[in-house]
Amino acid sequence: MTPPDVAVTEVADPLAEAAPTMELLLRELDRRWPREAERLHQISRYALLPAGKLLRPLLLMESAEAVGGGGPAVVPAALSVEYLHVGSLVHDDVIDGDTMRRGRPSVAARYGTTDAIVTGDALMLGMFGALTDGAEDTGLLTEDAGLLTEDAGLLTEDAGLLTEDAGGLPPGRVLGAVRVFARAGVDLCRGQAMEGELRGDLGCGLDRYLTMSALKTGALFRAACRGGAILGGGSPAQQHALTSYAEHLGLAFQMHDDLLPYTSDSRTTGKSALSDIAAARPTFPVLLCHAMAGAPARVRLEAALGGALPAADALRTVHELLETTGALTAARDRATAQADRAKSCLESLPRSRATAVLAAVADLSVSRDR
Template sequence: MLDAQGNPEPFAPSRIPSEKRPLRVVESRQTARHSLESWLDSRNEDSLAEQHRWALAPPGKLLRPVLLLESALALGGSADQVAPLAAGFELMHVGSLMHDDIIDGDELRRGRAANHSRYGVDRTVVAADALFFAVFQTLGECRLRGVPDRLITDVTAVVAEAGLDITRGATMELDLSGVLHPDTGTYLELVRLKTAALLRAACRSGGVLADGSPEHVAALADFGESLGVAFQIKDDLLPYTAPPGTAGKPPTSDLRNRRPALPLLLAHRHGDDAQRALLTELLTGEGEEELRQERLHRLLETTGALKAAQDTANRRLERCRKALEALPHSPHRSRLAALADHFSSREQIR
């Protein structure tokens, strides 16, 4: 929500009546929201504070913080001790989105002006960079709350590795933009680096901060990576499945930037010569983007690419469920499983 001057209001509590809220991740999301608001309040005197509030409020579904919290709790960790890093993962994620919007030339984010549209590219680059460093500040707060130094050191390496993977994946995406080929293995490696890295690191960090066994931490990392791949495939499908205005970014963004989205690669693989020629024409041709997007949607349906992409996501989600079998039974393991189930159904996480 915005105030009368068009600035983001402080994080508001959910307007869904408590008796109607699903029990799965409400508590973890509230913890993450509180931790994010505390971080923002602590930076009120910072020259970047306004930009950060614009980027972070209102928050999204806070998937990465929730994954970290539930992973830690699943192995007996303390929500209070790990909550600062849960917020840190959202800071890191939002920083990457700010960079993505500049690279992609997207003027909107979550239905309103992207940061670079409101504050300019130069200032947005600086503000996004600050969010990448802030995650390490939140690790320091975890130490002050009692997390042992050896675990802080281990998680620092996990976070740094994820940051490097994100940049490698983003570079790979730029290299592959505009390239149509039937090799989905390259696409999956790109997604593993650019999108899944942060989800994998969130789950792994939660397990490490809870001082989990190597087997349990590895299972959480496998769960997070598989969920991240499925998440990106679902994101690739949003321009063709989400109601107008709900995808978080313009529905023509991938078309305009010729990103290597999985449905496009699958249409190239499964289509005949005429369909591949039409696909190339739609991606490289001129004309109104909305009309080209409509024609592309019909082509992806005709070639079976949309269904094939969903099937690929579902296979990754099955791997998520398998990974969780290594964890001890608990409500938190069940909540992680529910997060995976969301991506194979139309049910909304609240």
């Protein structure tokens, strides 16, 4: 780990520098969720592995390192944010009726709605067990106190939620991170509810959309970066810088995510390109198109999102309108601007390998194809 007070003027390939961290996260995730376990754990493993981008755990690890902390002690916390993220995705697929996730059947499609809901609940609640796993043993959370017991069958060593080898974080820092994660979970739910309100409403405006996105998508980016800064012992100013970075990164990520149905095919993204259209979600480029289009184009756009056309025809119509109005290019430009703002928030931190990785993640957020 590079100390944050050592200036690193150039890192040739920051994402390559992050590879050992990603490998550590993948190994630990696989270890903590064994193949042979009870049904709920098997379904949870299916949801978690093969893993996605592990972007949020990486952000937590690098944020902790950027303020002088990090290392193996924060791995449980890093994985905990993945549990919250994946649990929310399992629920999203139930809500939206999506049958594909990461290029294979969603949990709901494979195991049914009931097991999907329970699995999403278990992953999100298990987040707190994993997050507190890294705290020093102060006698406040002990098996003797009856708060965490193997007999309950909910938090077990086999599930990877109770381990002895990753401790050492001051309890005050862990408590601070718990508060951040709890707030993030509520914000995520607020964003999900707001997305439902906006469904089918092309007149909702970009401001309401961005508020929804900052809640639904940005919540976990903020949790990862602010939580990492707290766990790493960062100062209030450092925590603020990384929180601001995360807010702009979250917007950039979601803006670009909304472009993927029009820039990548479903074999690459692992999710149906028709999902947003079928659910009548007013995504970022579509709202830009509505704002930029003339009256005839708006009528066509409203018909496409209003269910007047089969989903595949609607997607083609929307894609055409995004191109002809210039909304596709404008959406790309705005996403890139948010990524640049995210990187600018890192300038107040000591330059290091970790800040170089965080800057590279901002660039990747608007250049990825999945």
